[in-house]
Amino acid sequence: MKFMCRFATGVTLIVVICASCGSFAYAHFPWLVIQPASGEHGRLECYFSENAQPDDPDFLKYVSTASVRQVTTKELSEPLTLTLENDELFRELDQSARNALFVLQTDLPIKERDGVSYLVRYGSKTGKSLSSSTWQSTLSQKVLELDVVPTLVKDQLTLKILSNGSPVQGAEVNVLEREELLTSNEQGEVTIALNEKPINALRVKFVSQVAPGEQNPGYQEIRYYTTLTFPDVSYLAIPVERTLAEIPEAVTSFGAAVLGSTLYYYGGHTGGAHHYSDESQSPHLWALDIKESSTKGQWKQVAQGPRLQGLALVSYENKLYRIGGFEAHNPEGAEKDLWSVSSVTSLDPEVGQWEEMPPLPEGRSSFDAAVLDGVVYVVGGWQLLGGEESRWHETVWSLDLKQPGAHWQAETKAPFERRAVSVAAFAGKIFVMGGMTSENEITTETSIYDPKTKTWAQGPKLIGEGMAGFGSSSFAVGGRLYCSTYEGVLQSLSSPEATHWEMVGNLEHARFFHRMVALDETRLLLIGGASMQSGKFEEVEVIQPIQAD
Secondary structure (H helix, E strand, C coil): CCCCCCCCCCCEEEEECCCCCCHHHHHCEEEEEEECCCCCCCEEEEEEECCCCCCCHHHHHHCCCCEEEEECCCCECCCEECEEECCEEEEECCHHHCCCEEEEEEECCCEEECCEEEEEEEEEEEECCCCCHHHHCCHHHHCCCEEEEEEEECCEEEEEEEECCEECCCCEEEEHHHCEEEECCCCCEEEEECCCCCCCEEEEEEEEECCCCCCCCCCCEEEEEEEEECHHHCCCECCCCEEECCCCCCCECCEEEEECCEEEEECCECCCCCCCCHHHECCEEEEEECCHHHCCCCCEEEEECCCCECCEEEEECCEEEEECCEEECCCCCCCCCEEECCCEEEECCCCCCEEECCCCCCCCECCEEEEECCEEEEECCEEEECCEEEEECCEEEEEECCCCCCCCEEEEECCCCEECCEEEEECCEEEEEEEEECCCCEEEEEEEEECCCCEEEEECCCCCCHHHHCCCEEEEECCEEEEECCCCEEEEECCCCCCCCEEEEECCCCCECCEEEECCCCCEEEECCEECCCEECCCEEEECCCCCC
């Protein structure tokens, strides 16, 4: 079973367990994990194991009576329950569990060894990306006596160990992946460098003495063990520098570009996944001033046009260029009737009117485009023809935006047929990342086109497997090419000759069919898109990538 964790907005769940276990349990620990692929909003799973992986399912009977309480920053819910079924202990989550933490505590029977009687008190805690402020909530301390509060600053993970809310000196931190033992300082803190090796799980131990006769507990020590898992931040989590005003229409498969100090986005799909109609496609061009002084600015609708998705929007000098896409000719509930378009238009925001330009030689959607030295290149995609079989495109077309009256030119035939790609200009070349092939297989391949020699080269594959290459977004800033992929991974390429993509970190939100564009020479904007677990995103986030060594 794959060990993963993925969330989306601010709720905390607290799990409280009391169980009676045999001697085997002293070598086992409870672990909480979220499996995002299970159910619409993911599933909370509870293991009882030596590490953060499932163990003998017979052990689950000792924690099968776990009660779950859901808490916001202000209140706890009534107790919920976990289900023991098919050798798994779990609870299907709903949307209210977005951006959640999960905390567990359980006592084992009093044990005596070498003349010392003691109580073992287990705890466990898990949650989303460590860049989330949810981890700083104090509510888990209402149940978890030995709490672990992680804070991420650049490439340093600091753990604050707290016993009943107070810092603990001398707590033992076991970094499982590194087989490393650390000890908390006077402030109850341990600092770990995340750029050395991925970290998925930790175990913290602390022994507290119990005064004789103190409420007659029947034991002299409490031996605390708290496990912590954060599997979606195996590498450095990338903090959000700031957020901009939420988009007025949450969309996927849209176009976005920055022109001057304004962020624009056009069109896109507003409906449910795989449900297409004219009503579920946006006809709007929205604009937001993104100057430093306008983080609280408001989006403005500056133009309208046809209802489109699967299009590209690029900028050059003082104009925006809208290219291709597809229209749904059917109303909601009717059989889908989808048609790719060849239309290309430009817009001067000062004028506010679309101007027709030479159309593409064929209808094209689910492609991408990038501008290099004043020339826009269109790569990938297909042509939807209503009820007829779709036509996949190989030809790369270019249009010289510097030349008034220029027409589209056939550059070359690509050595692939792919859609749902991302395309970016970098180091004098055009890069094509990922996509789905005409054989309906998702690929992580990178293909590099050199306009000067009109030749193709094979680049390194993207980091990740499965859906990693589907619906990505790419842009170059600060001398590097960046790609944001389905799993929320941001990765970079240092040059066209690089032999591998470098992990930069995990993004706050794992998006696909989104857009990532440059804010300036060092920062990127992430806008729109969706995830399978939490649906469409309204957040617009500014990040400053931390470049890999």
